[in-house]
Amino acid sequence: MKTIIAGCGKVGSTLAEQLNREGHDITLIDVNRTALEKASSSYDVIGIVGNGISYSVQSEAGIEDADLFIAVTDSDEINLLSCLIAKKAGNCKTIARVRNPIYDNETAFLRNELGISMIINPEMAAAREIGRLVLFPSAIEIDTFARGRVELLKIQIPKDSVLHQLHIFELVEKLRCDVLICAVEREDAVIIPDGNFVLQELDTISFVASPKQTYNFFKKIGIKTTSIKHCMIVGGGKIAYHLAKQLLGLGLHVKIVERDRARCEELSILLPDAVIIQGDGTNETLLQEEGIEYAECFVSLTDVDEENILLSLYVASCSKAKIVTKINRISFTEIIAHLNLGSIICPKNITAEYILQYVRAMQNSMGSNIETLYRIVNDKVEALAFNIKKDSPIIGKTFDKLSLKSNLLICSIIRKGKTITPRGQDMIMVGDQVIVVTTNSGLKDICDILR
Template sequence: MQIIVVGCGNVGATLAEELSREGHNITVIDMKSDVVHNVNNNFDVMGIVGNGASYSIQKNAGIDEADLLIAVTGSDELNLLCCLIAKKAGDCHTIARVRNPVYSREISFIKEELGLSMVINPEDAAALEIARVLKFPSAIKIDTFAKGRIELVKYKIEEGSSLCDQSLKSISAQMKCGVLICVVERGDEVFIPAGDFILRAKDEISVVGSVKNTVLFFKKLKVPTTRAKDAFIVGGGETAYYLACQLLSIGIDVKIVEKDKKRCSELSELLPQATLILGDGTDRDLLMEEGLPQAEAFVALTNFDEENIMLSLFAKSISRAKLITRVHRIAYDEIIEELDLGSVIYPKYLTAEMIIKYVRAMQNSIGSNIETLYRMSNDKVEILEFLVREECPVVGIPLVELNLKPNILLCCINHKGNIITPGGQSRIGVGDTVVLATTITGLQDIKDILV
């Protein structure tokens, strides 16, 4: 596909890299020549220096032949204008990043009136992911499928856990919870495990199943499954606002430290139920005085990765709080993983996943559609949910008889709201959604799982 990306910041550069890797022809547009040249040199893309909202610049980028334009500049208004011009000039699909809460409340109207295919809010997506984790603080990460009926919970096995040195087959027999351990990450290695796979301490496992069954599984492990009672947030940006709204709505107390007086005042009006503290979140004495040692959850959301990392390390040293650390740059992700910062949130990864899911859905066949897509372990693994829309080679045949490609594990079947952990005699029907884990990246259609 021919795709134009306007804006080469963190998100734009990540999209250019990911979409180019998926085999698409990418053209990037940005006002800064050095940024364009950097992306152009590092990835297999074309680069144009200029204003992405300019009709002539879009013409030079090939808007007439483009299938999709993605606008992810730092300005919501510019992104919307880019998409409007692209829609008129090339009649292509358009995706805009819109972060302002004022626009977010009117997003349905904006999307319909401007003919946008998709609107993305990375801050809201990050807040949603953080809120999911705080509902179950023992997890590193929680993703959902089948409109929330299925959960994928990532959990690190602790020393002395009853899971240590056991095979998946024996765990399944003992637990009888109707869940699957679909991915195991061990250091730099990642596995789609079979029944004889032996788990070790410090393995990061991904457990998939219905919400009820995953909770039961962790209860049997004697792992706390109750949500955090309070959250201590440093940094009062848009992500903090969206997160506070979600946490307050489910009864979690929120305390936000923000050093900008004007922003602190704005948040106190927007979030009357939250406790707002005007001060420097890197001030150790301030954090101690405001009760960080007693907090059940700590979320570092400043604009600087280094500050977030140091704040989480400090919180780890003085409290037992669930740690959540936002990181924008991914150049040092391997080092960050070694620091054990709890749940690390990469907003641009979330954005890339949403857009790649949409792009694959644009180009797949009629038989099925990608409903959900998550990437794990530095993109080595994908967890996908396919909606089976009509008869295709996987429908009506016992799973044991399907000739699946290696390193594909069928995790769950959602049949009319009934969540099934599949066995050999299970069958996929039209209208079902199917969740699968694989190290084969780039699947676009459910039939792609067959040899």
């Protein structure tokens, strides 16, 4: 699929990398020649120096033949205008990144009247992801398939858990839980387990289940399922505003610590039900005065990654709070993964993932049968959802007759709204959505699961 991306910043370069990895024909537009040269040398993309709102620049990029135009520059107005020009010049699908809250209530108009296919607000998307983690505090990560019918969750097995020294095939028999463990992280190893795999305490596991079965599984293994009532946020930026608004609407008590007095006054008006505290969130005395040791949830959202990391490490050392850490620059990922930072949120990756899901849905309508794709376990494992079409050669064959690739697991089948955990005698049928987890990258069709 031919895709043009205007903006070669954090989101634009992340999108270029991911889409290039998935085989798309990518052209990048940016006024920064150095950024384009860096991207062109790292990925197989074409770079064009210029402004995305220029018709001549878009023409040079091949807008007349493009399937998709994505605008992710630092300016909302440039993104919106460049999408309008692209729509007129190429009649392609368009996606705009729009961050200013004044557009929050106008997205329907922008889509319906101006013809922009998708509008993404990075801060609102990040707040939505954090909100899901706050409402399910035991999970490190949560992804969803089939409009929420199936969840992919990541947790760490606690010490003295009933899962310790348990074979995976014993889960159904002993715990009567219809879940499927699809990835295990043990020290530096990542394993796609079979039924004979033995779990150990402190393993980090990713599993697939329906929301009802997830709750049942957590209850059986003694993991907290009660929802959080109080949340403390350090940093009063846009993500904090969207998150607080969301949590207050769900009946939670929210406390925000922010340095800037003018921003505190603004938040007091925007969020009258929240407690706004002017102060330095990295001040240990202030945090103790605000009862950090009794906190149920702590979210570090300052603009400085190092502050967020240190804050989360401190809170982890003195409380049992659910911790969420915002990190903008994903460097030294192996080191960060071993720190006790709770759930890590990277806004640029969330924005890119939302856009990628739209792109994959476009591909699905153009012939591909990938509906959703997540990269989990530090990008070492892929979780994919395939839509099964009538011409697929794997239809009607039982799983015990399929010769599947190694390091690959069929986790779930969604059929007419019902979720099925597949066993040996189950089979795939037309119209199913099939969820696959694998360390093999580059799967583009359901047939690629076969040897």
